[in-house]
Amino acid sequence: MAWLFGDHRLDPDLFELTCKGDVVHAEPQVLALIIHLVRNRARMVSKDEIASTVWPDRAVSDASIASRIRSARQALGDDGCAQAVIRTIHGKGFRFVAEVKEASPALPHQTRPSDADTGADLSRPSVAVLPFRPLGASPEVTILAEAIPHEIIQGLSRLRWISVIARGSSFRFREGRGDLDLVGTALGAGYVMTGVIESLAGTVAVVLELADASRGEVIWADRLTAPMDGIEDLRQRVVAQVVTALDMHVPQNEVRLASQTGSDRLDAWKTFHLGLTQLYRFTPDANQVAKGHFERAIALDPRFARAHAGLSFTRFIDAFLHLGPSDAEAASAARRHAERGIELDPIDPFTHYTMGRSYWLTDQPEIAKGWFDRAIELNPNYAQGFYASAFTALMTGDIKTVDAGLDAALLLSPLDPLLYGIHGVRAQAMIQVGDLQAAARLGDRAASTPGAHYLISMVAAVANGLDGRYEQAHRWRQDARRRKPDASAAQYFAAFPIRNEKARHQIAEELKRQGF
Template structure:
């Protein structure tokens, strides 16, 4: 079942809100909140019910709930003053009051259609970047209409998981080519990026659309603006923004299509993308499923470097989150698969990333830093690489490098699956600097992100305890015990082997005080 209200269409199966056919980019928690409210439209939904639906019952503050409600209102053109779509019942909960009509969800494909779709989606994903279309015939816009896509092609060519059609082929279709079917067929491109460039007063605006060529579905769209003086910065921003969007939306779509068929019918790349979908849920069950997908990918294609890097990541999680009772063995396997990935493709940023993270497990942050620096050099738009570099710098107490890498990671991928880790690293750095109020604020943000595990809860517990927020610390303590009954302060320092002696002593004392 899907729903329509005003100009909006909300499909819970696709996990997507669209306005007039264009997807609205939303943080997963905000989208989950909106789906729950619309599903129960007309009924008052209590705060406890919201917490259960969006945060699976974990302890969250009223401010966090209010933040997600505010974002949901903004997404559907509402606000706290008008409340024409989402009303607040003060002290009680919320009610979705806009008129809602039920519509059919995305039609289930027939077996023949599914087979055809899967045939189209075999192998590495490919994308064609078309010249942008200027809205008016001006010479400077015509130059930018080709210059910006050219820079995008150069940047995307660094991504080892995505095949990028060469400029000489995609630009043959001319500026503003609008026959996407013709382009996709001629170039065998699974995805097509189009753009419009226009003058806006004294500045410029660029609108981007990422389409799946087979269905013509818009997977992502965005609009960026700049003054004429800021054109260089705008071009850099477009490239960084696009790379982050592709890293999120194309693997999600590849996994969605792959799930239409039996697992044994999937090729190596399809198994890889389904594996990624499970990998970033950070649970023991999903990590096992991710490992099985990557193993099937390697069985199908033994020299598939990214699948070996994926296996390294699953073993890293098994050691880091104690899914495996033999942590040392899991750490060795993480290193072995990272080494194999590098043997197969030394220039893959993901392989270098997993190699760097394997050295966290053996308390060698200085060695890890070198591999992670190589990952971000190979791909300067690699958000997770910058996050991992920040983590490593925090462990050795390098505040300047930590902050710089965190800001870069957040700028490149504000909704990254590892966002909880970005906020958690900042919280730990602030504890090193004895700014416990700020540390608690950032740690609370970390635990409310999708995928946040019990170790994030321990960061938040330590920060809130040191800040004197005893009531909040009590709720966190109970949440950690519910999720990991045998958690100890040793787990914390095994995962976060900080070299900053003073903060280590204070955190250890606080965790012991809290019963860990």
């Protein structure tokens, strides 16, 4: 269901507001507020209700609510004087008063029939999740053999880059697990997820396998166990593990297959995945290669949202690592490409993730947090969304949120390509709380992790220097200089604009001592 009022159209499923057909860019909290007011337009919405809806589990001030109301009015072409759309009920709350008509929701841009006219072959990877094979006759095992795969299908449906075969189709193959090629051909699935569940001596075990259907190759497998009274926790762990595993291993397999194919035969999706493998190397050369792959993917399909988001990421790296002639131009381009990605697919977590990162570059962590929160809402198993949220909390000094976010990211993706960043953020959090020994240890781990860039070496140098480990600090200082001869304190604080004045002063003094 979508709502029409004036020149605006609001689609809550797409999380999109348009005016005369053009997307209105607003913060996620602002859109959530507008949606809640429209949905409850028949009554007044109190300030407490707004707070619990827009900021769940957080205490907020009247000033914060007033700020979001102002932004909502601005997005809707209203103001505090006219109040033609949102009316203030003084001292109590607000009410949406514009005349609203209901309409059918719009199809996502990438699935509209007219998009087929572009001739682009997306060839998205597809996966079929079969019902698990139960071993043992206990009712719990029999129920879970279908309940868990059903929940996996629901979880995978949040991943915008992969097609998930509907339960009604894949569950017909209860007896066809042995011939994966047959299952894949019948369902049009490139990948098949199978599992075995059994109860033994008071425990429940789930064995999982993800296979490339056409080649019969297992590309990922795992085994999870829990006591019988921990079945609910086991269900959640299985779903999280599978969603995260597919998010990592299917793209890796796609890249492996794509690298065996001539570049002139690659479609937009495979070209995008090739770019993704270069992106996380965080080096100037790899970033240029990634940029080329994303640009080619966009040329193959101009409406490919993730390719635009990938291009935004490369420009973020340009600005974050100071790789080009103008950080300001790179930051502006990062924002512009992210906006295009969201315009094309407003419910893709990756597009929201890149939009949030663009706000890091302009030292606006509060706005960035809104985009990361939305990315996690769209995909609760999005490890990098949790990492980005923790990074943002580091800037504002919310160490409790830093710890929770990093713990979630590590649980979901222990081998994440941004693992060095996870350790680096934790090291800086330890500096803020005064645990310098832990900060030095984590700094060493971060800078020693594959993919770490010169800023991470600077983090390790600072943490070791503050802990009095001067020889180790010198080593990381030299490493940073080798990677970036003009590395400076200004670059450090541009990347990590922390607002804890005491910690900022400590770090600045240590950077100065080390000659940055």
